[in-house]
Amino acid sequence: MTNRFTVSGLTKTYGSNVVVDNLDLEIEHGEFLVLLGPSGCGKTTTLRCLAGLETPQGGSIAFRGHPVFDAASKTSVPAHKRNIGMVFQSYALWPHMTVAENIRYPLKVRKLKKAIADGAVEAAAAMVDCGALLDRYPSQLSGGQQQRVAVARGLVAEPDLVLFDEPLSNLDARLRDQVRSQIHQLHQQLGFTAVFVTHDQSEAFALGDRLAIMKAGKIEQYDAPEYVFENPVSEYVAAFIGMGNRLELRRGHDGWITSASDVIDLGASVVRDRADEGDLAVARFRPDDLLLHRSTEDVPAGHIALHAELVTYEYGGRYFDVTVKTGVEQLAVRAGAAEHSATLRGSRPGDPVVVSFSPSCLRVYADPDGDTASRPDLVASTSGGLS
Numbered sequence: 001m002t003n004r005f006t007v008s009g010l011t012k013t014y015g016s017n018v019v020v021d022n023l024d025l026e027i028e029h030g031e032f033l034v035l036l037g038p039s040g041c042g043k044t045t046t047l048r049c050l051a052g053l054e055t056p057q058g059g060s061i062a063f064r065g066h067p068v069f070d071a072a073s074k075t076s077v078p079a080h081k082r083n084i085g086m087v088f089q090s091y092a093l094w095p096h097m098t099v100a101e102n103i104r105y106p107l108k109v110r111k112l113k114k115a116i117a118d119g120a121v122e123a124a125a126a127m128v129d130c131g132a133l134l135d136r137y138p139s140q141l142s143g144g145q146q147q148r149v150a151v152a153r154g155l156v157a158e159p160d161l162v163l164f165d166e167p168l169s170n171l172d173a174r175l176r177d178q179v180r181s182q183i184h185q186l187h188q189q190l191g192f193t194a195v196f197v198t199h200d201q202s203e204a205f206a207l208g209d210r211l212a213i214m215k216a217g218k219i220e221q222y223d224a225p226e227y228v229f230e231n232p233v234s235e236y237v238a239a240f241i242g243m244g245n246r247l248e249l250r251r252g253h254d255g256w257i258t259s260a261s262d263v264i265d266l267g268a269s270v271v272r273d274r275a276d277e278g279d280l281a282v283a284r285f286r287p288d289d290l291l292l293h294r295s296t297e298d299v300p301a302g303h304i305a306l307h308a309e310l311v312t313y314e315y316g317g318r319y320f321d322v323t324v325k326t327g328v329e330q331l332a333v334r335a336g337a338a339e340h341s342a343t344l345r346g347s348r349p350g351d352p353v354v355v356s357f358s359p360s361c362l363r364v365y366a367d368p369d370g371d372t373a374s375r376p377d378l379v380a381s382t383s384g385g386l387s
């Protein structure tokens with residue numbers, strides 16, 4: 001019997017609003033899956049269907065080979081029998097219970113008296129460095145401590161599947177990093193299976209064994225983080241995982257033409273047979289893949305250079321986040337502080353600059369923002385195809 005968690009054809013509607021749309025997912029036992037997507041795309045609803053807190057209209061869900069939901073046969077295992085741990089955005093601790101009672105709660109519900117006797121509560125509290133807080137009430141804890149207690153409560157009963165719904169988003173930046181790394185360590189130690197919802201790409205990359213990027217109730221891409229980072233399947237995914245720069249391109253006689261009428265040579269790998277003159281495409285790339293120069297003389301060999309003007313810059317410590325304008329588009333450049341401080345500090349909006357990038361950084365999509373499947377021949381990574 002399979003050890004996987006399987007979701008097939010899951011569909012959840014509210015009235016005429018299809019919130020989860022025929023969604024398929026396979027989660028390996030012990031895998032940490034991150035569900036990533038913008039607000040309203042159906043992440044929480046998907047989790048709630050897994051937990052048994054929502055009744056889907058269609059599809060099926062099986063945990064390690066055991067069906068817990070099947071619309072066709074009207075099977076639905078109730079939430080408390082699914083052996084799931086949940087950690088929410090709002091810590092959702094019981095205010096009238098101490099830390100120890102909160103962590104003990106899932107064991108009591110499941111009548112796991114032996115685990116309680118064996119010190120499972122204390123062990124779970126110690127795992128998240130809350131061993132000294134067992135007698136306190138939630139109101140006597142910081143946000144970070146409350147969320148760590150919630151993590152302990154989610155894991156204490158050794159559930160088959162742990163569901164995390166944006167558990168870090170109420171924490172300030174420093175605590176978020178701490179609790180994130182604690183969750184990561186616990187997963188490595190304990191090997192539980194997790195579905196972790198977020199709309200934060202850095203969380204997704206840091207934690208996920210695989211990422212499922214959701215768009216309007218469907219999974220748009222489902223791959224390892226490194227693969228998604230290098231090969232976003234659509235412009236939607238590219239934009240969502242940090243390729244914030246966008247250049248609109250039109251196919252001309254000698255290459256692709258930007259909105260500023262620069263002709264750029266993306267190489268043969270992108271310009272497939274069906275790239276006819278007049279065809280449109282969109283290139284996406286990251287701010288840290290762009291270099292900033294004072295003149296074209298400084299542009300490295302093999303780079304594509306664009307003339308631009310300075311819009312604004314912000315100091316970020318080791319770097320400046322610089323915004324430049326080229327044609328109709330604004331581009332973000334992350335420029336090293338050491339090399340650029342003197343020039344930038346003396347510059348003004350409107351000053352001419354040059355930006356450059358290696359063509360291998362670009363991801364080119366034929367169908368802006370949309371479904372790339374319609375012109376797969378045009379969708380190409382330029383990496384590897386260029387010399």
Ligand SMILES: Nc1ncnc2c1ncn2[C@@H]1O[C@H](COP(=O)(O)OP(=O)(O)OP(=O)(O)O)[C@@H](O)[C@H]1O
Pocket residue numbers: 014019037038039040041042043044045046199
């Ligand atoms: N009980 C409900 N009744 C009607 N519509 C709902 C209900 N719950 C969610 N929705 C709608 O379903 C869609 C998906 O909601 P969901 O909470 O799953 O989004 P999400 O991806 O978790 O978003 P966020 O990142 O903001 O938490 C939204 O348009 C939402 O308004």
Ligand SMILES: [Mg+2]
Pocket residue numbers: 043044045165
């Ligand atoms: Mg949500």
